[in-house]
Amino acid sequence: MIVLEKRPQPSKAWSYATPLVAVVATMIFGGVLFAILGKNPIEAIGTIFWEPLFGEFAFYYRPQLLVKGAPLVLIAIGLSLGFRAGIWNIGAEGQYIMGAIFGAGAGLAFYPLEAWYIFPIMVIAGAFGGWLWAMIPAFLKVRFGTNEILVSLMLVYVAEQMLASVSLGLLKNPEGFGFPGSRNLQSYDSAHNAELIAGSGMHWGVVTALIAVIFAYILLNRHMLGFHIRLTGEAPRAAKFAGVNPARLILFCLGLSGALAGLAGMFEVSGPSGVVSIDFNVGYGFTAIIVAFLGRLHPVGILLAGGLMALTYIGGEIAQSQLGLPAAAIQVFQGMLLFFLLAFDLLTNYRIRAARSEVA
Amino acid sequence: MKFTSLLTSAAIALGLATGAVAQDKTKVGFVYVGPIGDGGWTYEHNKGRLAVEEHFGDKVETVFVESVPEGPDAERVMTQMALDGADLIFTTSFGYMDPTINVAKKFPDVKFEHATGYKTAPNVSVYSARFYEGRAVQGHIAGNMTESNIIGYIGSYPIPEVIRGINSAYIHAKKVNPDVEFKIVWAYTWFDPAKEADAATVLIEQGADVILQHTDSTAPQAAAQEAGNVVTFGQASDMSEYAPFPRVSSIIDDWAPYYIARTQAVMDGTWETANTWDGIREGMVAIGEISDAVPANVKEEALALKAAMAAGEYHPFTGPLKKQDGSDWLAEGEVADDGTLAGMNFYVEGLEGDIPQ
Numbered sequence: 001m002i003v004l005e006k007r008p009q010p011s012k013a014w015s016y017a018t019p020l021v022a023v024v025a026t027m028i029f030g031g032v033l034f035a036i037l038g039k040n041p042i043e044a045i046g047t048i049f050w051e052p053l054f055g056e057f058a059f060y061y062r063p064q065l066l067v068k069g070a071p072l073v074l075i076a077i078g079l080s081l082g083f084r085a086g087i088w089n090i091g092a093e094g095q096y097i098m099g100a101i102f103g104a105g106a107g108l109a110f111y112p113l114e115a116w117y118i119f120p121i122m123v124i125a126g127a128f129g130g131w132l133w134a135m136i137p138a139f140l141k142v143r144f145g146t147n148e149i150l151v152s153l154m155l156v157y158v159a160e161q162m163l164a165s166v167s168l169g170l171l172k173n174p175e176g177f178g179f180p181g182s183r184n185l186q187s188y189d190s191a192h193n194a195e196l197i198a199g200s201g202m203h204w205g206v207v208t209a210l211i212a213v214i215f216a217y218i219l220l221n222r223h224m225l226g227f228h229i230r231l232t233g234e235a236p237r238a239a240k241f242a243g244v245n246p247a248r249l250i251l252f253c254l255g256l257s258g259a260l261a262g263l264a265g266m267f268e269v270s271g272p273s274g275v276v277s278i279d280f281n282v283g284y285g286f287t288a289i290i291v292a293f294l295g296r297l298h299p300v301g302i303l304l305a306g307g308l309m310a311l312t313y314i315g316g317e318i319a320q321s322q323l324g325l326p327a328a329a330i331q332v333f334q335g336m337l338l339f340f341l342l343a344f345d346l347l348t349n350y351r352i353r354a355a356r357s358e359v360a
Numbered sequence: 361m362k363f364t365s366l367l368t369s370a371a372i373a374l375g376l377a378t379g380a381v382a383q384d385k386t387k388v389g390f391v392y393v394g395p396i397g398d399g400g401w402t403y404e405h406n407k408g409r410l411a412v413e414e415h416f417g418d419k420v421e422t423v424f425v426e427s428v429p430e431g432p433d434a435e436r437v438m439t440q441m442a443l444d445g446a447d448l449i450f451t452t453s454f455g456y457m458d459p460t461i462n463v464a465k466k467f468p469d470v471k472f473e474h475a476t477g478y479k480t481a482p483n484v485s486v487y488s489a490r491f492y493e494g495r496a497v498q499g500h501i502a503g504n505m506t507e508s509n510i511i512g513y514i515g516s517y518p519i520p521e522v523i524r525g526i527n528s529a530y531i532h533a534k535k536v537n538p539d540v541e542f543k544i545v546w547a548y549t550w551f552d553p554a555k556e557a558d559a560a561t562v563l564i565e566q567g568a569d570v571i572l573q574h575t576d577s578t579a580p581q582a583a584a585q586e587a588g589n590v591v592t593f594g595q596a597s598d599m600s601e602y603a604p605f606p607r608v609s610s611i612i613d614d615w616a617p618y619y620i621a622r623t624q625a626v627m628d629g630t631w632e633t634a635n636t637w638d639g640i641r642e643g644m645v646a647i648g649e650i651s652d653a654v655p656a657n658v659k660e661e662a663l664a665l666k667a668a669m670a671a672g673e674y675h676p677f678t679g680p681l682k683k684q685d686g687s688d689w690l691a692e693g694e695v696a697d698d699g700t701l702a703g704m705n706f707y708v709e710g711l712e713g714d715i716p717q
Contacts, residue, residue, distance in 0.1 A: 057443045064436055164548050168518060168716050179478075179519050184458060272432035278517060278548050279455055282429040317437050320425045322444065327395060327427040 004350040014348040019294060022340035030333045039323055047322060048315030061314055063201025067272050069310035071264040073303055074209040075288035077216045078257030080297040085232040087253045091152030092261040093285025094159035095130035099262025100269035101166055102129025104182060104276045107191035108171060111183065118190040122266060130262015131255050133159065138254035142247045148254065167278045186274040193271035205267025212260060216299040261285060290338050386627050388412060389441035390424040391434060393453035394551035400576035400596040401550065402426065405452045408615035415620045430455025438463040442470045448626045453550065454519065460484060471631050473622060476521055480633050487618060490639030493669045494611030495528035496676035497647050497662050498593050501609055502570045503533030503540050504658045505591045512563025513544045514556060514573040514580055518715045520704040522574050527708045528676045529572055534710055542711055543568055553579035564590055581607055598648040610648030617643060640670045682709035
């Protein structure tokens with residue numbers, strides 16, 4: 001018989017080891033899956049993890065890792081603060097969309113004027129859009145005690161409808177032959193979130209993501225507010241005694257995560273994507289939830305987790321086209337990663353013991 | 361996104377390298393918006409890819425990536441294919457238009473073919489099929505089959521291609537059944553079985569007993585089957601697993617001949633930018649078998665309609681036709697020109713509701 005025994009203290013060693021063990025387990029079981037599909041597992045795993053970083057065309061893929069990882073990290077950092085305090089913003093996808101709409105809208109309002117101040121205005125507008133969208137569940141929770149998980153999630157679908165609406169109407173490219181979608185911001189210099197060094201993949205969104213990581217780290221470790229966030233999550237009763245104002249914390253955590261998600265959307269629409277279109281959002285807001293947990297809700301962990309997720313996306317695409325792996329197999333592979341992480345997470349709080357079966 | 365000269369020179373170097381290494385093998389890439397098992401749009405494009413492989417055998421190598429979101433991800437997938445030495449890349453969704461143009465600029469030696477778009481370049485062709493011809497046959501059958509006189513239509517996006525289909529189906533349904541009414545639901549997706557099933561259910565609940573779809577999955581067919589007395593048509597692919605009922609016929613996209621011809625052109629070095637828009641006559645649009653659930657006389661008329669379009673004797677948009685707002689569009693006997701059709705952003709008279717914008 002095997003029994004689980006709760007640890008008196010969560011194991012520090014396991015909490016650091018879990019992500020690594022999960023990655024290794026994913027590689028092993030993913031390899032088995034690929035082998036069953038008739039592919040060479042070592043080649044497949046190698047393609048996914050090695051090719052984007054050190055392969056023949058790494059000069060192209062490495063910058064792409066930044067492009068793909070930055071929005072994930074930026075959103076996940078915001079989410080992690082709330083998650084730590086037990087405030088569950090599940091609607092980052094919607095805030096991401098609103099950030100993009102506000103940011104792009106602010107930029108296009110100036111078209112075709114070229115001026116230095118347009119891009120900063122777009123940044124502010126993008127953050128504001130995301131913040132505003134997150135304030136709806138925040139306000140409803142503070143005022144009426146609604147569940148922020150449901151409200152923020154439902155608002156994703158509202159945001160998707162808004163996205164469709166502006167793509168077809170307000171922001172539609174007047175020179176687009178009636179097709180939906182805005183003007184391409186990539187060809188509007190003042191509004192273009194271009195690479196800072198051509199070919200590096202380093203655009204303002206990547207820079208902002210890195211700054212967010214640093215600030216989140218400082219906030220959590222050196223600032224009273226960060227202490228309150230951690231305290232509320234770990235010991236809500238103690239937090240009350242420490243004088244934490246729960247309403248203020250809800251507004252702060254949801255507002256900040258919304259603003260960061262909005263920024264991510266704004267940097268995406270003005271840079272890699274270029275256009276507000278009906279299909280603009282591709283699930284960064286949801287994937288960021290995985291990234292936040294994969295990174296243990298720790299800023300540095302999230303940075304690494306964002307990189308890892310980006311790697312599986314890009315490596316997965318290469319494996320698809322070079323080895324003919326089906327897209328679904330790659331998705332299963334990504335799902336395994338989260339599954340194993342959660343499974344091994346058990347070991348942080350519990351220890352496995354072989355117990356003698358007792359005589360009845 | 362701007363690229364360094366590094367990338368360009370590397371790409372050129374690579375172009376030279378693959379030219380030397382893979383002289384005998386032409387590499388053809390396909391970028392798909394849905395999974396190859398969608399049973400509709402992507403499934404047919406993938407059949408086209410397999411036909412290329414079968415036709416050319418060892419002389420060709422094909423690669424594909426499925427379920428690629430429209431946007432920066434598509435750009436990366438195309439770039440990756442080009443870096444890996446593809447000579448010809450088919451990008452098979454409308455939303456791949458700007459990414460295709462962007463990548464094509466960086467790889468002037470690689471040929472690109474974008475389905476259903478309108479932007480061309482020296483190394484970018486566009487191709488599409490005159491699906492609206494199939495819609496005419498569909499509308500004819502649908503108008504005859506409906507008993508509630510309500511036909512449900514699952515639109516994907518309100519873009520000209522889809523609006524053309526709605527208009528064509530409506531005109532021909534109305535011809536045989538003046539009382540017919542169209543209910544249109546916009547799904548804002550090409551492929552999302554859950555959303556498509558929801559849309560179909562909503563339409564059925566509103567009394568529709570015929571469901572037409574411009575989305576790619578078989579989910580509406582399944583929803584109709586469950587309802588029991590609702591007629592459907594296969595979209596993009598035959599969807600014959602739902603025949604003879606609810607699926608009574610289908611519009612099939614046959615890309616194989618085009619893909620083979622374009623691959624051949626790349627091999628021969630005769631590839632040129634083209635804007636292809638083929639229909640029933642050329643075989644790019646086919647009508648799937650009309651099942652026995654359709655009365656014999658209706659089937660006969662439908663086949664006659666198809667034959668007339670194949671022979672070039674009949675155009676689905678022939679006047680007199682008015683726009684929704686009552687203004688004149690085509691005079692008696694006048695035929696719509698391709699320019700108007702390509703940018704069609706209005707309903708014809710009789711359709712209710714507004715095109716979302």
